[in-house]
Amino acid sequence: MAEHTIKSPLPGIFYRRPSPDAEPFVKEGDTIAPGTVIGLVGVMKTFHQITSDVGGKVVRFLVENEEAIRPGQPIAVVSDEA
Amino acid sequence: MLEVRNGGFETTVQDYPGRIGMLSLGFAPAGPMDDYAFRFANVLVGNPPGAAGLEITAGGLVVAFHDERAIAICGADMGARLNGQPIELWRSYLVRAGDVLEFDYLQGAGFRTYLAVSGGIDVPPVLGSRATYLPGAIGGLEGRKLREGDRLPLGEPTTDPAQAAGRRVPASLVPAYPGYNEVWEVEATRGPQADPDYMTAEDMAFFFSHQWKLDAASNRTGYRLDIHKWQWARTSGGAGGGHPSNILDNGYPVGAVNVCGDQPIILCIDGPTLGGFICNAVVAKAAMWKLGQMVPGWSYIRFKEVTLDEAIALVKKQDETIHESNLERS
Numbered sequence: 001m002a003e004h005t006i007k008s009p010l011p012g013i014f015y016r017r018p019s020p021d022a023e024p025f026v027k028e029g030d031t032i033a034p035g036t037v038i039g040l041v042g043v044m045k046t047f048h049q050i051t052s053d054v055g056g057k058v059v060r061f062l063v064e065n066e067e068a069i070r071p072g073q074p075i076a077v078v079s080d081e082a
Numbered sequence: 083m084l085e086v087r088n089g090g091f092e093t094t095v096q097d098y099p100g101r102i103g104m105l106s107l108g109f110a111p112a113g114p115m116d117d118y119a120f121r122f123a124n125v126l127v128g129n130p131p132g133a134a135g136l137e138i139t140a141g142g143l144v145v146a147f148h149d150e151r152a153i154a155i156c157g158a159d160m161g162a163r164l165n166g167q168p169i170e171l172w173r174s175y176l177v178r179a180g181d182v183l184e185f186d187y188l189q190g191a192g193f194r195t196y197l198a199v200s201g202g203i204d205v206p207p208v209l210g211s212r213a214t215y216l217p218g219a220i221g222g223l224e225g226r227k228l229r230e231g232d233r234l235p236l237g238e239p240t241t242d243p244a245q246a247a248g249r250r251v252p253a254s255l256v257p258a259y260p261g262y263n264e265v266w267e268v269e270a271t272r273g274p275q276a277d278p279d280y281m282t283a284e285d286m287a288f289f290f291s292h293q294w295k296l297d298a299a300s301n302r303t304g305y306r307l308d309i310h311k312w313q314w315a316r317t318s319g320g321a322g323g324g325h326p327s328n329i330l331d332n333g334y335p336v337g338a339v340n341v342c343g344d345q346p347i348i349l350c351i352d353g354p355t356l357g358g359f360i361c362n363a364v365v366a367k368a369a370m371w372k373l374g375q376m377v378p379g380w381s382y383i384r385f386k387e388v389t390l391d392e393a394i395a396l397v398k399k400q401d402e403t404i405h406e407s408n409l410e411r412s
Binding site: 009010011012013042043044045046048068070071072 | 091139140142188189193299302377
């Protein structure tokens with residue numbers, strides 16, 4: 001089993017949900033495929049999707065919903081455990 | 083021709099000073115947010131300082147060259163690599179057909195970087211400028227940001243690219259950008275609606291001493307600052323509206339600090355040209371470049387009051403600084 005860290009290429013505000021009333025894109029423990037959207041970064045009044053470059057299990061999020069993040073900041077850990 | 087293999091987050095064609103002289107017709111000037119870095123990049127490659135180049139916001143651009151050109155990148159560090167090898171900012175290089183230039187994401191302070199190519203980007207001028215005005219969808223390439231597959235025409239270089247390459251901006255003229263959670267000092271004049279008629283002296287003293295946080299929802303149109311409960315010199319805007327920040331509609335200067343109710347917003351180069359809120363200060367023209375390197379959601383601003391004469395002197399000094407005679411051979 002290997003753990004992969006998903007980073008944000010952008011600074012901005014991190015959102016775990018597509019809209020304030022919606023369910024989170026993914027939850028800890030979910031199994032996801034490569035390319036799955038795990039959150040959004042809002043900056044300059046636009047939103048950029050953060051996707052997982054690997055498939056596996058979402059182990060944990062490293063930032064809170066609506067937290068300000070820096071470029072390159074680790075967002076979540078995904079394990080490639082089957 | 084310049085081939086775009088990845089447009090990155092927001093890359094646009096810009097020229098300087100943009101589409102000026104058209105505020106009365108409702109056109110913002112557009113152009114580069116950081117005109118200091120933009121103009122120096124052009125000077126490095128032997129172009130006129132205002133020639134059309136690329137504004138790269140937050141990174142991600144990949145381009146391929148199809149002929150021999152001088153290039154320079156000035157502004158924020160995005161880990162640029164030419165054919166996989168890191169290249170320096172504020173320095174000119176010679177590129178050849180087949181060379182590939184890639185930008186990663188932001189590697190430190192700053193937010194935008196500028197790519198100048200000898201000969202300039204030769205998209206058709208619209209209303210006298212090649213600058214992309216995104217809200218109006220005009221200028222640049224089809225009025226939009228660049229994307230994979232775009233092919234940008236290039237002009238004829240006026241300087242031999244091999245001669246223009248191998249020069250650098252001396253370290254003393256390369257700005258050190260304040261980092262995350264750090265404060266930018268921004269020169270500004272008192273605006274057309276300040277104290278004592280619209281705000282109190284205490285309001286203006288607060289304005290010029292507070293460290294204003296730049297909101298993440300800030301872009302080329304407006305830079306949003308903290309909410310503040312102003313004292314106000316008036317109880318209402320009278321015929322202009324019910325709130326004391328209201329006035330009858332009037333033209334806005336580029337760089338105006340526009341106070342909409344409790345919130346000051348700096349009107350940037352894609353900003354609105356008129357409206358009915360007061361402008362208590364105006365960012366000095368020679369300080370506008372600083373806005374381009376602030377990071378939305380992270381940077382702080384403290385305004386330093388300057389007189390109109392001081393603001394004009396800053397422009398003259400800046401224009402003299404951005405000059406070929408100041409470059410070094412590297």
